[in-house]
Amino acid sequence: MDPTLSPGEAVVAYLRARAPGLPAAPFDPRAVTARARRALRRRNRLRNSAVSVAGAGLAYLMLALAGPLPVPGVGPVSLPGSNTLRAVIADFVPGAPPGPRRWPSDVDRLEKEVLPVIEELRVFYYVPESDTCRILEYSRGQFGDPGCSDLMALDPEARADFDRVTAAVKRSGVAVERIFRNGGICVQVPDSSWQYNYQYVYKPGPDMPPETRWPGEQWTHIRGDWWFHRAHDD
Structure with missing residues (x-):
């Protein structure tokens, strides 16, 4: 070689x-x-x-899924397309709050079935947690089941009024965690978040979002006097 x-x-x-x-x-x-x-x-x-x-x-x-994030000196900032993305995700993820596509139909049913009963009875606070822990605070007084509250026990009339609200909620088909008044009639919906509460709010008045008090709090107008509110979990 x-x-x-x-x-x-x-x-x-x-x-x-x-x-x-x-x-x-x-x-x-x-x-x-x-x-x-x-x-x-x-x-x-x-x-x-x-x-x-x-x-x-x-x-x-x-x-995008986290939602508006607080930026010092600027305020809450949302990424482009984040609302649409969360709306799509909300339709498929268990425990997620209702997405924007469901809001109009939900408030239509709440306005038809639930709102008239809440206004007629002048309900201030309603919690349908279970058959053994019912709470109804309204024009007649503050009532609750013994063992889960220190309120007066539901008398027959309060029990009948509680059942009227419960029947209205069931007819609406909207999952409800509680109903209360806070500048409007708030219908809180169940969700699995540890950070926020989500609620439909019937708030007659100017077509302007209420002032936010916390970073991440968000008001979204649905129609008329109805808003969707994301608030910090209490």
Whole structure:
């Protein structure tokens, strides 16, 4: 074997010597190595780009679902498209509050079935937690089941009025956690959040959102005197 040849050239010469007629082809090991290194760098760039895009997408998704975030000197800031994304997610995630697509139909049913009873009885606070822990505070007084409140026990009339509110809520088909008054008639809906409460609010008056008191608090107008309110969990 020719000692002046490089290892790669020597292998090629050896194979040609034992394969007459093999077409000659230039072989440059340095060029092959350089091409391999360039291909490896391209793959690394593509992999890093994919990781960066995926990371940015995940960060956007998490921030969008978190909702408006307080920014010092600016106030709550929402990412573009975050409301639409949360509305889509709300329709599929168990325990999530109702999304904007459900709001109009929910308030239509609340206005038809629940609001008239609440206003007629002048209900201030209603909690349908269970059959053994009912609370009704209204024009006749403050009533509750013994063992879960220190209120007066429900008398027959209070029990009948409680049942009227409960029947109205069931007819509406809206899941209700409690009803109370706080500048309007608030219908709180169940959710699995530890940070916020969500409620439909019937608030007659100017078509302007009430003033917010906490970072992350949000009022969204639905129609007429109805709003959707996100408040901090009490």
